[in-house]
Amino acid sequence: MEKILVGLKRVVDYNVRVRVKSDGSGVETDGVKMSINPFDEIALEEALRIKEKGAASEVVVVSIGTADSQQQLRTGLAMGADRAILVETEESVDALSAARALLEIIKREEPGLVILGKQAIDDDNIQTGQMLATLWGRPQGTFASQVDLDGDTARIVREIDSGLETIEIDLPAVITADLRLNEPRYVKLPDIMKAKKKPLDQIPLAELAIEASPRIKETSFEAPAERQKGVMVDDVQGLMTALKDKGLV
Amino acid sequence: MMSKILVIAEHDGTVLNPSTAKTVACAASIDGAEIDIAVLAESASQVAAEAAALDSVARVRTVENAANKHPLAAILAPQIVELADGYSHIFGPSTTFGKDLMPRVAALLGVNQISDIMSVEGTHSFKRPIYAGSVVVTMAAPPDRPVVATVRTASYSAIGGGNSAAIESADISVDLPAHTRFVDSQAGSSDRPDLQSAGKVVAGGRALASEENFALIYALADKLGAGVGATRAAVDAGYVPNELQVGQTGRIIAPDLYIAIGISGAIQHVTGIKDAGTIVAINKDEEAPIFEIADIGLVGDLFKVLPELTDAL
Numbered sequence: 001m002e003k004i005l006v007g008l009k010r011v012v013d014y015n016v017r018v019r020v021k022s023d024g025s026g027v028e029t030d031g032v033k034m035s036i037n038p039f040d041e042i043a044l045e046e047a048l049r050i051k052e053k054g055a056a057s058e059v060v061v062v063s064i065g066t067a068d069s070q071q072q073l074r075t076g077l078a079m080g081a082d083r084a085i086l087v088e089t090e091e092s093v094d095a096l097s098a099a100r101a102l103l104e105i106i107k108r109e110e111p112g113l114v115i116l117g118k119q120a121i122d123d124d125n126i127q128t129g130q131m132l133a134t135l136w137g138r139p140q141g142t143f144a145s146q147v148d149l150d151g152d153t154a155r156i157v158r159e160i161d162s163g164l165e166t167i168e169i170d171l172p173a174v175i176t177a178d179l180r181l182n183e184p185r186y187v188k189l190p191d192i193m194k195a196k197k198k199p200l201d202q203i204p205l206a207e208l209a210i211e212a213s214p215r216i217k218e219t220s221f222e223a224p225a226e227r228q229k230g231v232m233v234d235d236v237q238g239l240m241t242a243l244k245d246k247g248l249v
Numbered sequence: 250m251m252s253k254i255l256v257i258a259e260h261d262g263t264v265l266n267p268s269t270a271k272t273v274a275c276a277a278s279i280d281g282a283e284i285d286i287a288v289l290a291e292s293a294s295q296v297a298a299e300a301a302a303l304d305s306v307a308r309v310r311t312v313e314n315a316a317n318k319h320p321l322a323a324i325l326a327p328q329i330v331e332l333a334d335g336y337s338h339i340f341g342p343s344t345t346f347g348k349d350l351m352p353r354v355a356a357l358l359g360v361n362q363i364s365d366i367m368s369v370e371g372t373h374s375f376k377r378p379i380y381a382g383s384v385v386v387t388m389a390a391p392p393d394r395p396v397v398a399t400v401r402t403a404s405y406s407a408i409g410g411g412n413s414a415a416i417e418s419a420d421i422s423v424d425l426p427a428h429t430r431f432v433d434s435q436a437g438s439s440d441r442p443d444l445q446s447a448g449k450v451v452a453g454g455r456a457l458a459s460e461e462n463f464a465l466i467y468a469l470a471d472k473l474g475a476g477v478g479a480t481r482a483a484v485d486a487g488y489v490p491n492e493l494q495v496g497q498t499g500r501i502i503a504p505d506l507y508i509a510i511g512i513s514g515a516i517q518h519v520t521g522i523k524d525a526g527t528i529v530a531i532n533k534d535e536e537a538p539i540f541e542i543a544d545i546g547l548v549g550d551l552f553k554v555l556p557e558l559t560d561a562l
């Protein structure tokens with residue numbers, strides 16, 4: 001195929017312990033380390049491997065967000081993507097709108113395959129890939145831990161609650177990457193320099209003229225109920241006593 | 250206002266998955282809910298009978314089609330949309346089945362989905378976890394559109410049985426795509442209780458250090474009649490298969506007893522167990538964060554403690 005499109009979302013880094021703003025109006029993100037959503041890195045790695053095997057000729061990374069998302073796109077370019085597109089907006093973008101915006105990019109780019117992360121680790125919504133496949137009228141291979149391309153079809157091994165499932169889907173399609181699909185490469189310094197010269201197009205979200213989606217409002221944010229620290233026991237005997245006291249053994 | 254709720258049954262063709270009874274429990278916590286269950290299957294009668302026994306269910310609507318033999322989202326979603334007319338809410342479980350399927354239903358209906366409902370605050374207001382459960386957000390869905398949602402099953406106890414709701418065959422006609430085909434499934438074969446519904450779970454982390462050492466976890470689990478779970482690190486390392494992973498990107502569980510062995514307690518893991526009744530932590534690092542949330546903690550070498558504990562039971 002000619003082209004693979006990969007979505008990269010800028011999210012609060014995996015290692016940051018996120019806190020609610022004191023007035024409950026949102027999540028504290030000022031001065032917090034931001035990264036590519038880890039599942040999206042896996043998605044990009046898969047696209048790069050497909051290209052390196054000769055099954056695709058170009059990998060295009062796309063992000064939707066503020067101008068700051070250019071950092072994550074540059075990282076994607078440093079990993080090996082050929083080109084980047086930033087759909088720029090100051091507003092937060094819900095899953096349906098993100099899917100609609102990506103569909104417009106698909107219409108322009110006509111990729112043979114789209115790979116996204118299975119979920120973003122900020123909102124944990126797990127929706128965008130499935131919605132995109134639906135709006136596009138194409139199949140989905142979600143939670144993929146193995147992807148084998150064969151001409152116009154792809155065999156996807158999916159991680160499901162009961163184990164693994166294999167499906168076959170026609171291309172073009174949307175695949176969403178699970179953890180064990182691959183291990184993303186590290187970016188090397190010379191690649192970061194090279195990435196600065198690669199094209200990064202900025203398209204205002206408004207220019208895509210997507211339909212407004214019925215917004216679900218986030219009315220308040222709070223910290224979850226925390227579990228209290230319990231008792232420490234000294235040995236197995238103490239543990240057995242504590243378990244017996246609770247009627248658990 | 251009356252809420253008419255359609256719950257999408259998860260099943261394997263013969264048995265109703267316990268996630269369905271939990272999804273119904275969530276639906277039943279909405280004021281004035283009238284609940285129907287949709288069973289899409291190749292042959293629906295066995296599953297439908299189980300669904301009809303669930304409390305609070307008004308009707309079971311079956312759609313029988315050879316194409317429904319395996320739960321492929323692209324096949325099921327357009328059928329569900331055909332059934333969805335007249336419903337204010339369409340709910341599925343937040344299992345890999347529901348996560349795969351429900352956003353397709355939402356997209357076809359032109360709405361966003363509410364993922365992982367953990368509590369119902371009103372007919373169109375729900376709480377859900379974000380950032381691996383570090384934050385709980387209250388969401389308000391537009392009242393003039395259907396609410397498509399998945400239910401965080403660990404937040405709900407299965408609704409009771411004993412009902413005998415009407416079972417009706419739904420007459421729908423919709424073109425189904427041919428672009429998605431089931432090939433096979435490799436279900437983990439185990440005689441142990443299923444991780445999702447087990448009352449007791451014994452879980453191991455990277456500290457187990459090998460696939461062979463996980464035998465210690467299995468031995469303890471078998472003594473307790475418990476299911477077995479693992480951290481992402483243990484699955485990534487290949488010690489256990491993926492379906493045992495507990496946490497943000499794996500299973501979210503709520504057993505009565507959870508024994509975490511050699512598990513440090515990263516937030517991404519803890520979010521999968523924080524609804525457990527009692528959490529026991531065994532770790533050689535007394536500073537491990539898991540001890541902050543454990544009801545019973547034991548600092549010790551798991552290779553010494555585990556055989557001792559298994560013997561003591």
